[in-house]
Amino acid sequence: MAGNYTQLDKLENQSIFIIREAYSQFRNIAMLWSIGKDSTTLLWLVRKAFFGKIPFPIMHIDTSYKFQEIYDFRNKYAEKWDLDLKVAKNEKALAEGMGPDKGKFECCNQLKTLALKNAIADYQFKALLLGIRRDEHGIRAKERVFSPRDQDFEWDYKNQPPELWDQYKTKAAQEEHLRVHPLLGWREVDIWEYVKRENIPVPSLYFAKNGKRYRSIGCETCCGPVDSNAETIDDIIAELKSTKVSERSGRAQDKEDDYMMQKLRTLGYM
Numbered sequence: 001m002a003g004n005y006t007q008l009d010k011l012e013n014q015s016i017f018i019i020r021e022a023y024s025q026f027r028n029i030a031m032l033w034s035i036g037k038d039s040t041t042l043l044w045l046v047r048k049a050f051f052g053k054i055p056f057p058i059m060h061i062d063t064s065y066k067f068q069e070i071y072d073f074r075n076k077y078a079e080k081w082d083l084d085l086k087v088a089k090n091e092k093a094l095a096e097g098m099g100p101d102k103g104k105f106e107c108c109n110q111l112k113t114l115a116l117k118n119a120i121a122d123y124q125f126k127a128l129l130l131g132i133r134r135d136e137h138g139i140r141a142k143e144r145v146f147s148p149r150d151q152d153f154e155w156d157y158k159n160q161p162p163e164l165w166d167q168y169k170t171k172a173a174q175e176e177h178l179r180v181h182p183l184l185g186w187r188e189v190d191i192w193e194y195v196k197r198e199n200i201p202v203p204s205l206y207f208a209k210n211g212k213r214y215r216s217i218g219c220e221t222c223c224g225p226v227d228s229n230a231e232t233i234d235d236i237i238a239e240l241k242s243t244k245v246s247e248r249s250g251r252a253q254d255k256e257d258d259y260m261m262q263k264l265r266t267l268g269y270m
Contacts, residue, residue: 008194012045015182018145019049019129022180023056026127029180030057030086032116035070036217037202039131040077041191042183044200046129047081057084059119059128063111064094065219073203088119100221107222120177127178135187136216136247147179188247189240196233207231216248 023029031046031054033039046054060074078085090098093110100107120128132143183191195202205214212225226249230236 008190008197011186011190012048012194014185015042015045016049018180018182019046022127022129022146022178022182023049026178027056028123028125029127029129030059030123030125031129032131033058033060033074034131034217035060035066035074035203036131037191037195037206038133038136038183038186040202041194041200042129042131043081044198045182054081054083057086057123059086059088061112061115061119062087062089063107063115063219064089065100065111065221067203067205067217067220069203069205070217073201077201086119086123088115090115090118100219104222125177127180129180129182131183132181133183133186133188133191143179143181143184145181145184147181149177149179189237192233192237192240196237206236208235215245 031039031043033043043058058078074085077083090111093114098107098110102110119125134143186194194200203217205217207213208228208231211227211229213228213230214223214225215228217223226245228239230239
């Protein structure tokens, strides 16, 4: 058996352990689902962790600017997998005309960060599972697996608990909530190899059409396709093993700037 134990098995087991540990510590928990490859992989692992029936809500922060395919995919699999789906929007900001034309930072802060903060307050969630990875962005590399936020849901990246030998800080102070990152140690290529192994459904936006594909998917107004001929998962895996292009190169650059990303994350951004 030891000879058949692969790196993907190790990653899967670690992630399922983290998911179950989070639920054992915090019953009032939810998972954030952006409908992208990472969060859909996390959702797949959460389903595995609880034998197909997830005992907590799955939340989508909806800016109203997502691709139509994202909404169709969300609705299809929320029904197929019998999810307790919660959709959160900052309705006040949308009614006042908030959108990308107001500036990418302000738009993300209002339609993602504040929408998330409001949802946490409304549902009184004590912990959230998210599908972020260290290798995705330099600022996310500063995260911990169990990462505390203060009473204002803000992140003090200079004061993170040590995590040595997989010993996690799974307790939160009364005024805190935790962001839990079961995929933190996964790489982009690990995600795709796992998607292939498990036959996990993902939006077709990830696959090349006319020499372009989306490598990272956010709002339709703020991300663009990259040059690629990868039309299958095998093609994507092969491409990732040779490319020097950043995963988030197609995302809006004023948000992806390290300072802007760090500022957004200290305010509570995903």
